[in-house]
Each structure stands twice: as C-alpha cells, then as structure tokens.
Amino acid sequence: MTTTRDKPGILDGYRVLDCSIAMAGPFAAQRLGDLGADVVKVEPVTGEWQRHASAGGATGNRINVSFLSLNRNKRSLAVDLKAPAGKEVLRRLVADADVFLQNYRPGVAARLGVDYASLAAINPSLVYVSISGYGEDGPYARRPGQDLLLQAMSGAMLSTGRTDEAPRAAGQYLVDAVTASTAFEGVLAALLHRERTGEGQLVTVNMLDAITTLQMQELSVHTVGGLPQTRSAEPHAHVYIRSPYGAFRTADGYLVIAFPPLKTLGGLIGDDTLAAMDDEEHGWTHRDEIFARTAAGLLHRPTRHWLDAFEAAGIWAGPVYGYADLVDDPQIRHNGTFVTYDHPTEGRVTVPGFPYRFSAAPPRIDRGAPLTGEHTREVLAEAGLAEDEIEELFAAGTVVETS
The missing domain is CATH 3.40.50.10540 (Crotonobetainyl-coa:carnitine coa-transferase; domain 1)
Structure with a gap:
C-alpha cells in the first residue's frame, strides 16, 4: 500500500x-x-x-x-x-x-x-x-x-x-x-x-x-414485503435469511455458515433428517430445529476439518477471527x-x-x-x-x- x-x-x-x-x-x-x-x-x-x-x-x-x-x-x-x-x-x-x-x-x-x-x-x-x-x-x-x-x-x-x-x-x-x-x-x-x-x-x-x-434490504423486506422482524430461539444471525445462518462452535473453535443446501450439509454432518429437508420451505418454518441440528453436528470435528469439507462441497463457510488472526491473514x-x-x-x-x-x-x-x-x-x-x-x-x- x-x-x-x-x-x-x-x-x-x-x-x-x-x-x-x-x-x-x-x-x-x-x-x-x-x-x-x-x-x-x-x-x-x-x-x-x-x-x-x-x-x-x-x-x-x-x-x-x-x-x-x-x-x-x-x-x-x-x-x-x-x-x-x-x-x-x-x-x-x-x-x-x-x-x-x-x-x-x-x-x-x-x-x-x-x-x-x-x-x-x-x-x-x-x-x-x-x-x-x-x-x-x-x-x-x-x-x-x-x-x-x-x-x-x-x-x-x-x-x-x-x-x-x-x-x-x-x-x-x-x-x-x-x-x-x-x-x-x-x-x-x-x-x-x-x-x-x-x-x-x-x-x-x-x-x-x-x-x-x-439497512436497505432488511427494511424493504419489512416495508414492502410485509414480513415481521422475528428473532428465533436459537442465535440465528439474521431474521430475514433462512437457516442455518450464523456462528457455530466446533471441537476447537468457531466457524460461520451461510444458508447451505440442507441436503449437502446433512450428508456432511451425518444428519439424515436435515438432509431430507427443503431449503426454502423448512429453512424458514423449521429455523430453530435446523440451527440446533447443525450446531450438534459440528461439535465433534475441528474447524479446519469442516472448512475444508465445506469448501469441497461448495458450502459458504469461514473462520471466526480475532484481531490477532485478522492481521496475520494471508x-x-x-x-x-x-x-x-x-x-x-x-x-x-x-x-x-x-x-x-x-x-x-x-x-x-x-x-x-x-x-x-x-x-x-x-x-x-x-x-x-x-x-x-x-x-x-x-x-x-x-x-x-x-x-
């Protein structure tokens, strides 16, 4: 620079x-x-x-x-x-x-x-x-x-x-x-x-x-789309995006996931119920259940394992950094x-x-x-x-x- x-x-x-x-x-x-x-x-x-x-x-x-x-x-x-x-x-x-x-x-x-x-x-x-x-x-x-x-x-x-x-x-x-x-x-x-x-x-x-x-998009969903701003029982990261969307604990840290295909995600974490759900229908109506299932499935492996697996599967995911991680990022x-x-x-x-x-x-x-x-x-x-x-x-x- x-x-x-x-x-x-x-x-x-x-x-x-x-x-x-x-x-x-x-x-x-x-x-x-x-x-x-x-x-x-x-x-x-x-x-x-x-x-x-x-x-x-x-x-x-x-x-x-x-x-x-x-x-x-x-x-x-x-x-x-x-x-x-x-x-x-x-x-x-x-x-x-x-x-x-x-x-x-x-x-x-x-x-x-x-x-x-x-x-x-x-x-x-x-x-x-x-x-x-x-x-x-x-x-x-x-x-x-x-x-x-x-x-x-x-x-x-x-x-x-x-x-x-x-x-x-x-x-x-x-x-x-x-x-x-x-x-x-x-x-x-x-x-x-x-x-x-x-x-x-x-x-x-x-x-x-x-x-x-x-907040142009969020407020338009409310003012034009007429949808209420409703938080969930689970710590979902955004009220107007389908589940799973947010930060999740792994075996050694945290990562974030952004609205992955549920069939792909369920297959990777070994959850058949999740894999059988529909992205758009259940992603909204079963938001808390999907979040909880995703959270449970990620706990038994370290962050690096999941990031590599998600990248190979085309799932949008990433690490949760602190400032020390940020300044050293390549x-x-x-x-x-x-x-x-x-x-x-x-x-x-x-x-x-x-x-x-x-x-x-x-x-x-x-x-x-x-x-x-x-x-x-x-x-x-x-x-x-x-x-x-x-x-x-x-x-x-x-x-x-x-x-």
Missing part, C-alpha cells in the same frame, strides 16, 4: 477545515487527507476532546491511540473560537477553503458564527458539511448522537440473536463508521457539483439516516490492508490503511496525527496574517502551538 507521496493525490490542492470531534467527522476528514487534501484540524487550545479519551485503556506517548487512528494526514491549528480574534482567524481561513466540516451540537455553529449562512457569505463556493446525530432539527435534534444509542434505535439490534436474550450491539462503532463514509461521499459529490457549476452548498448528514439507509497481507509508518512521538505505527484503490493517484500518509496546535503558526501565515498579528494571538492565548 502506498504510504509516501510519489504521485499527486486526487484531492491535491483542496483545503479542508475540520472542526469536528470524536469519530464520524474526523474519520471522514482523514479520508479526504488520505486522498491528498490539505486538512487543517481546527481544535480548541486545550486540544480536541478525543485526545483525552482513552480507547480500550490504550495510551500513547503524547497522542492517545484513538486520536492517532482518526487524525493522520492533518495539520493542527489550536485556536479559541469563543474569542473574537479567534473567530476572525477562522473567517480568514474560510475565505480560501474548499470544505468546512463540523459536528457541533445544534445551535453551537450559529453561536460561534460558523453556521453555513455566515461562512457562505464569506466564501460562496464553500462546501459546508454538517454532521448531526438525528438531524439538524426535529423532535430528537438535541438528543446525544452516540453510536450505541443509534444502533439500538435503528432496529438492527433486533435482527440477530435469540428471542429470550438482550439485543446485541455490533462489535465496532458501526454508526460512527457508516456516518463517516456517508459524509466522505457527500463531500466528494458536492465538490464534483462545484467543479461543474461553481456552486458551493450545504451538505447535511445525520447518524440516524446513515444507519437506517444502510489475504490481508496480500492486500496491504494495514499500513506502517513512523510517527515523530509515537514511533512505529501500524494501522488500517485505505479502503479504496486508485491507479493514477493512490492515497498515502504524509504525516501522522498532529500534536495540539503543531501547525498553528504556519497555517496562520498561509492565511495571510502578519508576523505581529500572529504574535499578538499567541500572547493573548487565542492560539497555541505545541512542538
């Missing part, structure tokens, strides 16, 4: 002002930086909130791992936007910016004077992206847009698992991640529109819509899914890389996550502030710099 600048990036020459915090906004901005955009992270003089929040208890030297993972390919400008001089600094930057990204709580952008109308008056060609939890307005606009709360509200947690068990969340920040991807797509589409028309615009993205539209290594680079304070860093490939302009890592205000002075100089103006801002504490 390319990690150094040997070709111009697709977004070279574009300036992004990233005023977002936590995961969704910073993740979207990082992807823009990976494609070559000059991303300036505009953060408080004390540093963005995520700098001070641990990730699974992991810490770094001067940058914790959660911030490190979401803020590569950015420069940091640390400025007090509550101070009049700080607001003026941001307005100077907006004049030459291409994208402005924020996920403030409702009303905060307007109070700071950085709402779309205010900034579009300075730069009509600006692509302004606002990320919220539930929408810009409406009855839930002021609710906290936290990942688990949105997973629960989305309906997804009741599409898997047992009827008598508590709903289970995804094992990652799923809503944050899909919202980041949605915002990233929105920026690219709005920039393409601007290239064609010269117009900037407001792009609004919210977490509730992002996770809802991700396909992951072949793809270059992870990238390794040297960070000035955190040392050798290995992290997930880029989810896309471009032959003419590959993504790359030009810099790791910045220290708080590490690039304040150079960003202000680029915005046209004179040296004496910059020194006044430092003296007043409106901006800070860390080296």
Whole structure:
C-alpha cells in the first residue's frame, strides 16, 4: 500500500477545515487527507476532546491511540473560537477553503458564527458539511448522537440473536463508521457539483439516516414485503435469511455458515433428517430445529476439518477471527490492508490503511496525527496574517502551538 507521496493525490490542492470531534467527522476528514487534501484540524487550545479519551485503556506517548487512528494526514491549528480574534482567524481561513466540516451540537455553529449562512457569505463556493446525530432539527435534534444509542434505535439490534436474550450491539462503532463514509461521499459529490457549476452548498448528514439507509434490504423486506422482524430461539444471525445462518462452535473453535443446501450439509454432518429437508420451505418454518441440528453436528470435528469439507462441497463457510488472526491473514497481507509508518512521538505505527484503490493517484500518509496546535503558526501565515498579528494571538492565548 502506498504510504509516501510519489504521485499527486486526487484531492491535491483542496483545503479542508475540520472542526469536528470524536469519530464520524474526523474519520471522514482523514479520508479526504488520505486522498491528498490539505486538512487543517481546527481544535480548541486545550486540544480536541478525543485526545483525552482513552480507547480500550490504550495510551500513547503524547497522542492517545484513538486520536492517532482518526487524525493522520492533518495539520493542527489550536485556536479559541469563543474569542473574537479567534473567530476572525477562522473567517480568514474560510475565505480560501474548499470544505468546512463540523459536528457541533445544534445551535453551537450559529453561536460561534460558523453556521453555513455566515461562512457562505464569506466564501460562496464553500462546501459546508454538517454532521448531526438525528438531524439538524426535529423532535430528537438535541438528543446525544452516540453510536450505541443509534444502533439500538435503528432496529438492527433486533435482527440477530435469540428471542429470550438482550439485543446485541455490533462489535465496532458501526454508526460512527457508516456516518463517516456517508459524509466522505457527500463531500466528494458536492465538490464534483462545484467543479461543474461553481456552486458551493450545504451538505447535511445525520447518524440516524446513515444507519437506517444502510439497512436497505432488511427494511424493504419489512416495508414492502410485509414480513415481521422475528428473532428465533436459537442465535440465528439474521431474521430475514433462512437457516442455518450464523456462528457455530466446533471441537476447537468457531466457524460461520451461510444458508447451505440442507441436503449437502446433512450428508456432511451425518444428519439424515436435515438432509431430507427443503431449503426454502423448512429453512424458514423449521429455523430453530435446523440451527440446533447443525450446531450438534459440528461439535465433534475441528474447524479446519469442516472448512475444508465445506469448501469441497461448495458450502459458504469461514473462520471466526480475532484481531490477532485478522492481521496475520494471508489475504490481508496480500492486500496491504494495514499500513506502517513512523510517527515523530509515537514511533512505529501500524494501522488500517485505505479502503479504496486508485491507479493514477493512490492515497498515502504524509504525516501522522498532529500534536495540539503543531501547525498553528504556519497555517496562520498561509492565511495571510502578519508576523505581529500572529504574535499578538499567541500572547493573548487565542492560539497555541505545541512542538
């Protein structure tokens, strides 16, 4: 995977002002930086909130791992936007910016004077992206847009698992991640529109819509097909897919199976009753029985035995990985899914890389996550502030710099 600048990036020459915090906004901005955009992270003089929040208890030297993972390919400008001089600094930057990204709580952008109308008056060609939890307005606009709360509200947690068990969340920040991807797509589409028309615009993205539209198939089965969302007594992996479908214990671990032909599966695991069942009829009407029979049949052999047998029979199956298994997988290594680079304070860093490939302009890592205000002075100089103006801002504490 390319990690150094040997070709111009697709977004070279574009300036992004990233005023977002936590995961969704910073993740979207990082992807823009990976494609070559000059991303300036505009953060408080004390540093963005995520700098001070641990990730699974992991810490770094001067940058914790959660911030490190979401803020590569950015420069940091640390400025007090509550101070009049700080607001003026941001307005100077907006004049030459291409994208402005924020996920403030409702009303905060307007109070700071950085709402779309205010900034579009300075730069009509600006692509302004606002990320919220539930929408810009409406009855839930002021609710906290936290990942688990949105997973629960989305309906997804009741599409898997047992009827008598508590709903289970995804094992990652799923809503944050899909919202980041949605915002990233929105920026690219709005920039393409601007290239064609010269117009900037407001792009609004919210977490509730992002996770809802991700379930296009499932919700259509409910809204168009009229089928209820009914969990099973067994831990079936999806309410709208026939049995068996899910994770199963073997003699030495786990594997997953996706809707195999019941006759073939029954023959392999030695279950004549299963082999005599019809895929489409019994796969729905006898979902729990099929799951239980499959589970019992897989217990007496190790995972590798079953994976080899299923592959030979054309059954869709696969291993259940932990992270240690994932990073050592031969396909992951072949793809270059992870990238390794040297960070000035955190040392050798290995992290997930880029989810896309471009032959003419590959993504790359030009810099790791910045220290708080590490690039304040150079960003202000680029915005046209004179040296004496910059020194006044430092003296007043409106901006800070860390080296």
